[in-house]
Amino acid sequence: MIPALMPTYNRADLPFEKGEGAWLWTVDGRRFLDFGAGIATASLGHAHPHLVQAIAEQAAKVMHTSNLYRIPQAERLAARLVETSFADSVFFCNSGAEANEGMIKAVRKYNAETGHPERNVAVCFDGAFHGRTLATLAATGNAKYLEGFGPAMPGFKHVPFGNMNAVRDAIDGSVGAIIVEPVQGEGGVRPASLEFLRELRKACDEYGILLAMDEVQTGVGRSGKLWAHQWAGIEPDVMSSAKGIGGGFPLGAILAKEKVAKHLKAGTHGSTYGGNPLACAAGNAVLDVVLAPGFLDQVDRVARYLWRGLLALAERHPRVVEGVQGAGLLVGLRLVPEVSNGEMQSAAVAEGLLTVAAGMNVLRLAPPLIVTEAEVDEALRLLDRALLRCTPSAAKDAAK
Numbered sequence: 001m002i003p004a005l006m007p008t009y010n011r012a013d014l015p016f017e018k019g020e021g022a023w024l025w026t027v028d029g030r031r032f033l034d035f036g037a038g039i040a041t042a043s044l045g046h047a048h049p050h051l052v053q054a055i056a057e058q059a060a061k062v063m064h065t066s067n068l069y070r071i072p073q074a075e076r077l078a079a080r081l082v083e084t085s086f087a088d089s090v091f092f093c094n095s096g097a098e099a100n101e102g103m104i105k106a107v108r109k110y111n112a113e114t115g116h117p118e119r120n121v122a123v124c125f126d127g128a129f130h131g132r133t134l135a136t137l138a139a140t141g142n143a144k145y146l147e148g149f150g151p152a153m154p155g156f157k158h159v160p161f162g163n164m165n166a167v168r169d170a171i172d173g174s175v176g177a178i179i180v181e182p183v184q185g186e187g188g189v190r191p192a193s194l195e196f197l198r199e200l201r202k203a204c205d206e207y208g209i210l211l212a213m214d215e216v217q218t219g220v221g222r223s224g225k226l227w228a229h230q231w232a233g234i235e236p237d238v239m240s241s242a243k244g245i246g247g248g249f250p251l252g253a254i255l256a257k258e259k260v261a262k263h264l265k266a267g268t269h270g271s272t273y274g275g276n277p278l279a280c281a282a283g284n285a286v287l288d289v290v291l292a293p294g295f296l297d298q299v300d301r302v303a304r305y306l307w308r309g310l311l312a313l314a315e316r317h318p319r320v321v322e323g324v325q326g327a328g329l330l331v332g333l334r335l336v337p338e339v340s341n342g343e344m345q346s347a348a349v350a351e352g353l354l355t356v357a358a359g360m361n362v363l364r365l366a367p368p369l370i371v372t373e374a375e376v377d378e379a380l381r382l383l384d385r386a387l388l389r390c391t392p393s394a395a396k397d398a399a400k
């Protein structure tokens with residue numbers, strides 16, 4: 001019989017009851033070190049006192065009023081995002097897919113309103129992930145996810161990630177934007193080179209089209225900078241954010257330059273929940289922590305510490321790990337074909353460590369941004385044991 005909870009996920013049998021910082025406890029008292037953070041979402045870890053207090057206090061006052069009225073918490077959060085990014089204006093919604101859906105609408109509107117309604121196609125990349133709604137599925141372009149949900153929404157074409165010649169070849173009179181993740185998260189924690197991001201910016205300027213950045217997974221400090229594209233020293237024209245921005249509370253955002261945002265006039269786009277007082281109280285509490293002096297420096301420091309440890313582990317386990325890739329606290333272990341990331345993920349669970357699988361047989365690590373070096377040491381110790389579990393038996397003795 002079908003479970004009451006629709007079986008759209010292969011769930012691990014781990015019902016968590018409580019959390020604290022980077023740790024989670026199951027209902028039967030087993031403790032896990034959480035290096036998945038609810039898929040790079042619990043940016044402040046679990047039960048962060050400041051976030052908990054902000055949500056509790058706001059919930060006791062007013063949770064939801066709708067966008068028919070002014071929302072001071074949203075105005076404040078938008079102003080802070082504008083102040084700390086390339087953007088001039090922000091739209092709030094509830095998830096990554098919804099943010100991308102709105103971002104796609106924003107670039108289409110921009111092109112339509114600036115005399116190029118024919119530029120309704122976005123160049124996207126092989127290995128991308130932009131969400132599960134119909135438009136974002138088409139932007140994702142993964143045949144497996146699209147199967148049975150056809151017809152795919154038109155307006156997207158895909159080229160190999162990192163291939164600038166292919167990008168330039170793809171830009172014809174129908175193209176109005178390029179949509180890119182600075183690090184492909186679901187697709188395998190594959191970073192774009194900083195040079196590639198700069199070249200994308202250049203091509204967009206050259207052709208007068210928009211650079212749309214999907215920072216749903218990479219944003220809000222995960223890379224060690226507030227936004228991952230800042231490592232390349234470039235600015236997009238429009239960007240989506242979600243996951244870490246609410247620290248676990250559902251919140252998404254579209255950040256846009258004025259030239260894009262000004263075309264989304266009253267009545268062109270909306271969301272009933274979007275930017276409600278409760279979600280924005282959570283968003284503001286996350287920013288209180290992430291923007292505090294020294295916080296991102298510490299993220300960068302602990303990330304480099306994690307990377308050093310992972311590179312050493314990769315060297316110690318050449319029979320299992322092919323390489324380490326990603327940015328900041330979004331890191332992937334690329335595994336050899338003989339060891340699946342699912343197998344490795346289960347081995348980590350058996351050792352008490354939570355991770356997330358990603359595409360291209362990558363094991364993804366995305367600890368909360370508040371993770372300490374001592375917790376990184378512990379994770380490395382558990383990973384070392386999990387890697388031994390997964391080492392093909394002939395190689396096991398050599399690895400010891």
Ligand SMILES: *Cc1c(COP(=O)(O)O)cnc(C)c1O
Nearest residue numbers: 095096097129130131185216217
């Ligand atoms: C997770 C993710 C999405 C989709 O976000 P949802 O909140 O699941 O809708 C979109 N883009 C990227 C890069 C993501 O990592």
